Amino acid sequence: MTDIRTILRDAGVRLGDRLEAELLLAHALGVDRAWFFAHAEDRPDAAAVERFETLVARRVAGEPVAYILGRRDFWSLPLEVTPATLIPRPETELLVELALERLPRGGSVLDLGTGSGAIALALANERPDIEVVAVDASAAALAVARRNAERLGLARVAMRESDWYASLDDRRFDVIVSNPPYVEAGDPHLRQGDLRYEPASALASGIDGLDDMRRIADGARRHLRKDGWLLVEHGWNQGDAVRALFRQSGLSHAFTAQDLEARDRVTGAQAD
CATH class of the missing domain: 3.40.50.150 (Vaccinia Virus protein VP39)
Incomplete structure (x- = not known):
């Protein structure tokens, strides 16, 4: 199993955007981005990695991150989109x-x-x-x-x-x-x-x-x-x-x- 740090680094390269990689991984794991600071060496299970890879593939195909996540913040309000x-x-x-x-x-x-x-x-x-x-x-x-x-x-x-x-x-x-x-x-x-x-x-x-x-x-x-x-x-x-x-x-x-x-x-x- 690969650790969080490596997963984010590799996905950031593929997406050309580290923030997008963090948002998608947080969504796949059901955590917020701050969680990564204390868990960089954690190793997600295979099911979580598969969920994340599916999200990354959708983004690589061009689908907007907001639609993948189903939300976007506006004026500090979390909105479904x-x-x-x-x-x-x-x-x-x-x-x-x-x-x-x-x-x-x-x-x-x-x-x-x-x-x-x-x-x-x-x-x-x-x-x-x-x-x-x-x-x-x-x-x-x-x-x-x-x-x-x-x-x-x-x-x-x-x-x-x-x-x-x-x-x-x-x-x-x-x-x-x-x-x-x-x-x-x-x-x-x-x-x-x-x-x-x-x-x-x-x-x-x-x-x-x-x-x-x-x-x-x-x-x-x-x-x-x-x-x-x-x-x-x-x-x-x-x-x-x-x-x-x-x-x-x-x-x-x-x-x-x-x-x-x-x-x-x-x-x-x-x-x-």
């Missing part, structure tokens, strides 16, 4: 930060295209005083979001199946947030890396990547309270176009915030 949902990414936390800055006490927020529920649950966890409504057109994604809400003790978040605003009638909110599809349909990145495994409907949006963004912008004024904010994540080269869409839809005070890599990431605008 499946191939029905987009994998939450750290850069989306900027959208949460900007929403928190603009939510009044006792206010309300709508999360459009909630997926795993990452944004809605992060906001609800930070602000017990607010009302949170999360919608998605995918029943499978909503099922994941509901399970996350229940497990995190955030079942007060209202989950609805809806094609953007379709099921909301004339409801209005203080803040609307969304991480919608914004990749150009012909972008070659859709056929590379983790994106190959994620739901296409959550990634691509027309020739210029802005088809869904237009629908969100067009319906915003009907669903925002006076002085309410619309905040959306988008691609690094779409800030100018999204601000223009927001202005054309009658919103004002449009701005774009950059992420930690100094790339345009989130654009917002206000309803007068």
Whole structure:
């Protein structure tokens, strides 16, 4: 039998990523990564090694680690993720930060295209005083979001199946947030890396990547309270176009915030 140290070293070389090797081995053994520090010389049994090798093979084939593990942390919250949902990414936390800055006490927020529920649950966890409504057109994604809400003790978040605003009638909110599809349909990145495994409907949006963004912008004024904010994540080269869409839809005070890599990431605008 081979010890933990050697197993991790060899798998790290095969995967080209030591962290991924640790995450997969921890999952196979049912431990956390900190366990390895005190058990580097332990020798897992054959069944555990076989489980680990199966996970490594899936990763080598290209399957995202988040789908292999069935979870991804976001805003310090452990979230279930499946191939029905987009994998939450750290850069989306900027959208949460900007929403928190603009939510009044006792206010309300709508999360459009909630997926795993990452944004809605992060906001609800930070602000017990607010009302949170999360919608998605995918029943499978909503099922994941509901399970996350229940497990995190955030079942007060209202989950609805809806094609953007379709099921909301004339409801209005203080803040609307969304991480919608914004990749150009012909972008070659859709056929590379983790994106190959994620739901296409959550990634691509027309020739210029802005088809869904237009629908969100067009319906915003009907669903925002006076002085309410619309905040959306988008691609690094779409800030100018999204601000223009927001202005054309009658919103004002449009701005774009950059992420930690100094790339345009989130654009917002206000309803007068």
